Amino acid sequence: MTDAATRLRAGTPRYLLVLPALVPLTVIFVGSLLQLADLGLRPYQEGRIGTGITLDNVRRFIVDSYTWRVLADTVTLGVVCAVVTVVLAYPMALALHRLRSPALRGLALFLIFSPLLTSVVVRAYGWNVLLGDGGVVNQVLRGLGLIETPLRIMYEFPAVVIAMVHVLLPFAIFPLLGVVAQVPRAALEAAHDLGAGRTQVFWRVTLPLTRHGVLLTLQLCFALTISAFATPALLGGGRVQVLSGLVYTNVGAVDWPLAAVQSYALLVLTLLLVGAVNLAVRLTGRSRR
Template identity: 80%
Template sequence: MRAPRYLLVLPALLPTLVVFAGSLIRLADLGLRPYARGHIGTGATLDNVRRFAADPYSWRVLGDTVTLGAVCAACAVALAYPMALALHRLRSPALRGAALFLIFSPLLTSVVVRAYGWNVLLGDGGVLNRALLGAGVLDEPLRIMYEFPAVVVAMVHVLVPFAVFPLLGVVAQVPRSAIEAAHDLGAGRLAVFWRVTFPLTGHGVLLSVQLCFALTISAFATPALLGGGRVQVLSGLVYTNIGAVDWPIAAVQSFALLLVTLLVIGLTNLAARLIGRRRP
């Protein structure tokens, strides 16, 4: 009798689950501890949950975090999809390798170096503003750095490789015969894309959106460096409260971030199933 295939992942899955479950248990323990005047007490209380629920600033930051995640995920997937199609159609191994290197090169660079590079490009005296001022398009520098657009641009830059990878896998699985059959029936390129290619790769698009969203709302360094304190995300609040030794509220905020991620992933999966059932 052959063993199920999923047993092959148990040696790697079990240690990961132990560490993950242990971390969540420790966070839950901290979140239920009483906190007063910089001291973490013993016992269990829901005061920290009430503090978080009653704090409008935390809710506003949570909303900004979700907005940032949705915008960055949408932009990254919109850029990654044509890249995946182009990579799939490349027949030269050399060109394909060079394109993959260029796409994944942001992951080889330190986040601090990337932030400095975007500052050189997008700053008040940066390359972009100098070019626009020199061309007479602007009368004064465009304020981009330390604002929401700068964080979006920097996050999308590093998210595109994560979006391309799953999309490249599903694009490669689209049967060539289905595309040829659509062309034989008189469909144009646009019709073939919307009625054949895109529906067959929809699950890859959903996976890329979920991955990019989860990576964005949990990011800390890029929003902190390029947001300049004006773009607040929940991970930044967690960091601030850890530094202030208010670990119980930081634990509650961490759970809120985890629950929001799971909720969004669950809702997108549900929406995808409903759309799939309605499709003839």
């Protein structure tokens, strides 16, 4: 390699390497947003989408109390699923990081990520078999004499949470595993040398050093949950409504303008909550300094 080529390579910004993937993704994303904005501003009357610009669809969204109730349920589902997933995924990531056997580590990773090889719809029907009134869970509980009548789990909020956590676990374990692996071993050894036990090392060294990764994983799980459609629809049975379900219903009813407004509301909600968490993290970091 010549000196000129070496200088050119050294002076090239690293972010240019992501342009081949970033440009088409940006074009598709921005184009979709523009198309949704165009639909959301179109007049809609008697099953027909007209021409021109109107804010009537935004008004319909704002004055509909049912939509706001569904929006609140969507946020609740997202928060609960994100927290439960991270609470379960964090110790699993720690355990995987501490596994010294390559064979056991590979087997554990395969078992954790193998559900991604199966369709979400197939997994939802699998949970239907497990959690139904005559499913495995109720049969075991009745066999142990813990219940007399079957527990109502299916088509309720807990069923959706269980199934969504199962879907989200691989997406949470993988980033947490990378974050845990970056904790300096010297910091852990220093804490042990100073007399700290395992519990103190976790709460005062490991967790503080990985808190940003935990918050990012929470954001990822929250965004994936509130945008999910198949799992809440199949396991909620119409009793657990999410905003993505309303968008699907309005698309089927050819009320595309209202569906576009609801889609924007879902996007704005996600951005606001993610931005609020990022701001809280920055303020917390400054206050500790």
